[in-house]
Amino acid sequence: MTIPKIKGVIYLNGKILPIHKATIPVMDHGFLYGDSVYDTFRTFGGYPLQLCEHIDRLFRSAAKLALKSPLAKKEIMAHVLRTISAYWKQFKKEDVYVRVILSRGYGDIGFDLSLCSHPTLIIIVKEIPRLPEKYYQNGIHVALVPTLRNPPRSLDPNIKSGNYLNNLLAYLDAKKQNAQDAVMQNYKGEITEATTSNIFIIKKGTLYTPSLDSGLLKGLIRTLLIDIARKNHLKLIEKKITKEALLAADECFLCGSIKLILPVTRCNNKKIGSGKPGPVTQRLMTLFPEAVTHSIREEYCIDF
Ligand SMILES: Cc1ncc(COP(=O)(O)O)c(C=O)c1O
Known part of the structure; x- marks a missing residue:
C-alpha cells in the first residue's frame, strides 16, 4: 500500500x-x-x-x-x-x-x-486545501439533506470535537444528490449551517444568517463578516431561517476559516437568484482582505 x-x-x-x-x-x-x-x-x-x-x-x-x-x-x-x-x-x-x-x-x-x-x-x-477557483467564480451547488444537525442538548455544535460524524453523514447525503456540500436543518426545520461552514442568505439587499439558537457553531468568520457588514452599513439580521427562505433567496454563501467566503448558486438543483454570485456576496468578498489585514495588524501589532 x-x-x-x-x-x-x-x-x-x-x-x-x-x-x-x-x-x-x-x-x-x-x-x-x-x-x-x-x-x-x-x-x-x-x-x-x-x-x-x-x-x-x-x-x-x-x-x-x-x-x-x-x-x-x-x-x-x-x-x-x-x-x-x-x-x-x-x-x-x-x-x-x-x-x-x-x-x-x-x-x-x-x-x-x-x-x-x-x-x-x-x-x-x-498546505491549505484549496477548492477549485471556479467554485469561487461561479458558486457551488448545495443540497438540503435528510440528516439533521445534532440538537444542542444531544451534542452541542459549539463543541468542535473529534467526532464529526453528524457532518460527515450530511456530506455523504449531499454527494448522493451531486451537490458539493450539505445544508443541515435542525429538528424544527430551521436552517443551521453547512458541514464545515456557516451560511448567509441575502434577500432584497439584506443579509440574514441563522441565529445561534437554531443550533450551530459560532464561526469566527461568521463573526468577522457580521462586523464587516455593520462597519459598512450593510443591513444584517440574525434570525431563524426556513428552507423556503433559503430557496427563495437572491444570494447565498458559505463561510469558514479555510474556505473563507464561498458563493452558493444552486440549492437542490434550483438556481439561487440569478444563478451567479450576487452583488452583496461580491462586495463582502472585496471587503474581506482589508478586514483580514486589520485583524492581523491588531493582533500582532505589525504593519502588515
Ligand atoms: C460545523 C462548522 N460550522 C462552521 C464552521 C466555520 O467556523 P470558522 O469560521 O470559525 O472557521 C466550521 C469550521 O470548522 C464548522 O466545522
Whole structure:
C-alpha cells in the first residue's frame, strides 16, 4: 500500500515531527471515543488569523468535556507559531493550514476521567486545501439533506470535537444528490449551517444568517463578516431561517476559516437568484482582505 505524502509538520506533545512520523497510540481516547477537541485556521502572510480567538474557542470546547489542557493558552499560541516557522524553514511557504487538537490521551477503555492522566496536544501545519477557483467564480451547488444537525442538548455544535460524524453523514447525503456540500436543518426545520461552514442568505439587499439558537457553531468568520457588514452599513439580521427562505433567496454563501467566503448558486438543483454570485456576496468578498489585514495588524501589532 502506498501512503500519500502529505507535506507538513506536526507538533506532538513537545516535539515537532514530519507528518508521516507523528503517531498516537490506539488507546488514545481521541481515537477510541472521538474524545478530543480541535480548532482550525489558516495564516495570511505567515500570521494566523484570529489565533487568540481560535485558542479561546478550543479551550471553551475542552471545558465542555472537562478536558484540561496540559499547557496554558499563551504556551499553545507560542507552539503554534513555532510549528508554523518549522514548516516555513522546510517548505518556504508562508500561508498554511493549522489544526490544533487536544485529546483526552492514552488510557484503558472506559469513561472515567482518571483513566487518562496525560492529554495529547497536537498541532498540524500543512498546505491549505484549496477548492477549485471556479467554485469561487461561479458558486457551488448545495443540497438540503435528510440528516439533521445534532440538537444542542444531544451534542452541542459549539463543541468542535473529534467526532464529526453528524457532518460527515450530511456530506455523504449531499454527494448522493451531486451537490458539493450539505445544508443541515435542525429538528424544527430551521436552517443551521453547512458541514464545515456557516451560511448567509441575502434577500432584497439584506443579509440574514441563522441565529445561534437554531443550533450551530459560532464561526469566527461568521463573526468577522457580521462586523464587516455593520462597519459598512450593510443591513444584517440574525434570525431563524426556513428552507423556503433559503430557496427563495437572491444570494447565498458559505463561510469558514479555510474556505473563507464561498458563493452558493444552486440549492437542490434550483438556481439561487440569478444563478451567479450576487452583488452583496461580491462586495463582502472585496471587503474581506482589508478586514483580514486589520485583524492581523491588531493582533500582532505589525504593519502588515
Ligand atoms: C460545523 C462548522 N460550522 C462552521 C464552521 C466555520 O467556523 P470558522 O469560521 O470559525 O472557521 C466550521 C469550521 O470548522 C464548522 O466545522
